Amino acid sequence: MATKKKLNCAVIGVGNMGRHHARVYAEMKNVNLVAIADVHGKSVHGIAGKYKCEYYKDYRRMLDTEKPDAVTVAVPTSLHREVALACIDRHIPVLIEKPIAESIRSAKDIINRGKAKKVPVCIGHVERFNPVIQKLKQLIVQRRFGHIISIGSKRVGLFPPQVLDTDVIIDLAVHDIDICNYLLGLQPTTVNARAGKALNNKMYDYADILLGYNGIDVHIQVNWITPVKVRQLSLTGTKGYAELNYLNQTLRIYKSSYKKKIDSYGEYVVRFGSPQTKELSLTGKEPLKLELQNFIEHIKYGNSNIVTAGDGLAALEIALKAIRAADRSHNKS
Numbered sequence: 001m002a003t004k005k006k007l008n009c010a011v012i013g014v015g016n017m018g019r020h021h022a023r024v025y026a027e028m029k030n031v032n033l034v035a036i037a038d039v040h041g042k043s044v045h046g047i048a049g050k051y052k053c054e055y056y057k058d059y060r061r062m063l064d065t066e067k068p069d070a071v072t073v074a075v076p077t078s079l080h081r082e083v084a085l086a087c088i089d090r091h092i093p094v095l096i097e098k099p100i101a102e103s104i105r106s107a108k109d110i111i112n113r114g115k116a117k118k119v120p121v122c123i124g125h126v127e128r129f130n131p132v133i134q135k136l137k138q139l140i141v142q143r144r145f146g147h148i149i150s151i152g153s154k155r156v157g158l159f160p161p162q163v164l165d166t167d168v169i170i171d172l173a174v175h176d177i178d179i180c181n182y183l184l185g186l187q188p189t190t191v192n193a194r195a196g197k198a199l200n201n202k203m204y205d206y207a208d209i210l211l212g213y214n215g216i217d218v219h220i221q222v223n224w225i226t227p228v229k230v231r232q233l234s235l236t237g238t239k240g241y242a243e244l245n246y247l248n249q250t251l252r253i254y255k256s257s258y259k260k261k262i263d264s265y266g267e268y269v270v271r272f273g274s275p276q277t278k279e280l281s282l283t284g285k286e287p288l289k290l291e292l293q294n295f296i297e298h299i300k301y302g303n304s305n306i307v308t309a310g311d312g313l314a315a316l317e318i319a320l321k322a323i324r325a326a327d328r329s330h331n332k333s
């Protein structure tokens, strides 16, 4: 669809995340936000007024009336399949919030229907569009860290009360799993995890996941317990070390000054006490805006800078393996 015309976009589910999609579409120059749909009329009516678009309670009626060119699906994860298929069946490209779905079967239904109908399906793994991740990927491709040894990732904070249908692994760790697959250009061959229910008795609210990527070890820590929101990643390589903060978009790089032969203690202190450090601050670009721009360009021109449904399925499969591994260790202890 190579076209200069503005695309008519809509958002289905304008809760915590979907309302940001509506805001960003409304801000984009090459897009008209034509409608939002949400079953929760009262709390979202104001959003339609704010962005001067139509509001529907029934998303199917919205699709049939407005016939949008593209849709964001931001309903609870257990409804992704139903809503995404309704869009795909009407030949409307979709960006589905992460995770792609709650189960492998639902994810595969979405992928297969998208292929059968030749409709673009993208997944909202928004951290891929964080400028610090893009920069880190570039440095990895340039082999600036040498041989990568390990990655540590921490995504913790308090419980989001609107999450009722997934646990902390599906809701949070799926971000980090996708990022590690992307940074390393690989998928893990081993998946281990421990998890627990500290502040509720229904679902895991903390987890430590260990992934093995052909000799590269990845440790992902997630929880809904820590009273402060932390979103960090660190990477160790033979030639350097990186510390990345998703929230303030800073990336600190330490260049290794390792030398096999050290002649004196003084030289040891100088070399290892103060490595060459560089701090990059990449603040200012909203990852969601970059994600939606790429989604729109993908629909218009077929650009490939998107997170595919296959990527979304891979992250979900690994997250579900981690849950099964955690279940096994939970039952043992």
Ligand SMILES: NC(=O)c1ccc[n+]([C@@H]2O[C@H](COP(=O)([O-])OP(=O)(O)OC[C@H]3O[C@@H](n4cnc5c(N)ncnc54)[C@H](O)[C@@H]3O)[C@@H](O)[C@H]2O)c1
Pocket (backbone or CB within 6 Å): 012, 013, 014, 015, 016, 017, 018, 037, 038, 039, 040, 057, 059, 074, 075, 076, 077, 079, 097, 098, 099, 124, 125, 126, 162, 163, 171
């Ligand atoms: N990318 C991210 O960083 C990120 C962050 C938060 C949430 N999410 C994802 O976004 C999705 C939504 O999460 P949320 O936190 O916004 O949840 P939420 O509960 O705040 O919002 C979901 C909205 O969907 C509406 N809804 C439910 N059933 C509907 C239906 N049949 N038709 C139309 N609307 C319906 C609800 O009324 C609600 O307003 C989840 O898949 C979640 O994993 C992604």
